[in-house]
Amino acid sequence: MLKKITLKAFVLILISINYGHSQTPVDLGFATLVWEDDFDFHDSSKWIIINDCDHKDNHQVYRSSNVNFSGGSMKINLRNEQVNYLDTNISFNSWACGGIHDTIYNYTSGWVESTNIHSFNYGYIEATIRFPNNFYAAPGFWCWKNDGQAQYSNDSEIDIVESVADGLHTSYSTSVYSTNIHTNASGAYPSYPELPRYVEITKPNFSFSDWHTYGLEKSQDRVVWYLDHKVVRVLYNHQMIDPERIIFNLMIKSLSNLPTTINETLQIDNFRCYEVDYECQNNGVICGSLFPSNNVFSTLNVGNNICSNTVNIGSQVVLKAQNNITLNNNFFCPIGGELFLLTGGCH
Numbered sequence: 001m002l003k004k005i006t007l008k009a010f011v012l013i014l015i016s017i018n019y020g021h022s023q024t025p026v027d028l029g030f031a032t033l034v035w036e037d038d039f040d041f042h043d044s045s046k047w048i049i050i051n052d053c054d055h056k057d058n059h060q061v062y063r064s065s066n067v068n069f070s071g072g073s074m075k076i077n078l079r080n081e082q083v084n085y086l087d088t089n090i091s092f093n094s095w096a097c098g099g100i101h102d103t104i105y106n107y108t109s110g111w112v113e114s115t116n117i118h119s120f121n122y123g124y125i126e127a128t129i130r131f132p133n134n135f136y137a138a139p140g141f142w143c144w145k146n147d148g149q150a151q152y153s154n155d156s157e158i159d160i161v162e163s164v165a166d167g168l169h170t171s172y173s174t175s176v177y178s179t180n181i182h183t184n185a186s187g188a189y190p191s192y193p194e195l196p197r198y199v200e201i202t203k204p205n206f207s208f209s210d211w212h213t214y215g216l217e218k219s220q221d222r223v224v225w226y227l228d229h230k231v232v233r234v235l236y237n238h239q240m241i242d243p244e245r246i247i248f249n250l251m252i253k254s255l256s257n258l259p260t261t262i263n264e265t266l267q268i269d270n271f272r273c274y275e276v277d278y279e280c281q282n283n284g285v286i287c288g289s290l291f292p293s294n295n296v297f298s299t300l301n302v303g304n305n306i307c308s309n310t311v312n313i314g315s316q317v318v319l320k321a322q323n324n325i326t327l328n329n330n331f332f333c334p335i336g337g338e339l340f341l342l343t344g345g346c347h
Helices: none
Strands: 005-007 012-014 031-037 047-049 061-062 067-070 073-084 103-110 111-112 122-131 139-144 156-164 177-183 198-203 212-218 221-225 232-237 246-252 263-276 284-286 297-301 316-325 336-343
Touching: 012 073, 061 177, 061 336, 067 177, 073 111, 103 232, 122 139, 139 263, 177 232, 198 232, 246 263
Parallel strands: 061 103, 284 297, 297 316, 316 336
Antiparallel strands: 005 316, 012 336, 031 263, 047 111, 067 073, 073 103, 073 263, 111 246, 122 212, 122 263, 139 156, 139 246, 156 177, 177 198, 212 221, 221 232
């Protein structure tokens, strides 16, 4: 039996440490669709296909010829193809990708990023993606500050899903991917307070060579990563302030043990961008184990000292409130039951 407990805002308590049952703001009804693309064709008002850049001395050069739209998906190809440049004096296509740093490249690939007007700051985005299954083909779905974003900028970057970092694993596996954030953490912005920034995601029976939906929710106080509409990581106090372009790319990860012929494809089936409004309902009272499934309250009082509330063995209960949740006397969560108490931001 639990005595009276009050949980204050911005506290996350899990009486079973498991994010797998959480849902996106779209599933919970807090999201409004702003724009989307099913990639039946190239919509130049939404996406820029980058041509002639290598992104900080990468091994490949990104060329527009490696991006195409067919079968209801956008496809980015990585291949062995020699490209020669007479010089490196080529104008930048984007701040994120950069320019040309060499005259000969033996590999080419594709890079696509959203236009400034379709950048992302606070809200929720998701894309359904299938990655190639080879150790040397490193995919990316990430965000970096808008072109021309200088004032109040801290070079914000969010890696939604990327290949694991080089040197951290002795064998290649499609069952793990990485998440990360970067800022310049300089000037008026203090050093990043919460570590680690880099976190790898591993889920049972997961392979990124299958179709999966990868999502990101960003608010002023936290960043939440989703895999197939379930939370896999939460990070608070991110200190990122920039509106960001959405980027898809595919790169050569290593030059060791490469096959003679390379022809890999990153496929993106759809993309969605949402505004999120965590408008809370009124104060709530639960009595008699009639637990709400998706309601979010301003405050929540469970039991009210006049009745018993029990989480059934084998069941999972999620209670959500913006300010606080109070568990009064006669509240039971036996071994075998799961109780999630989520406060802060109506989520």
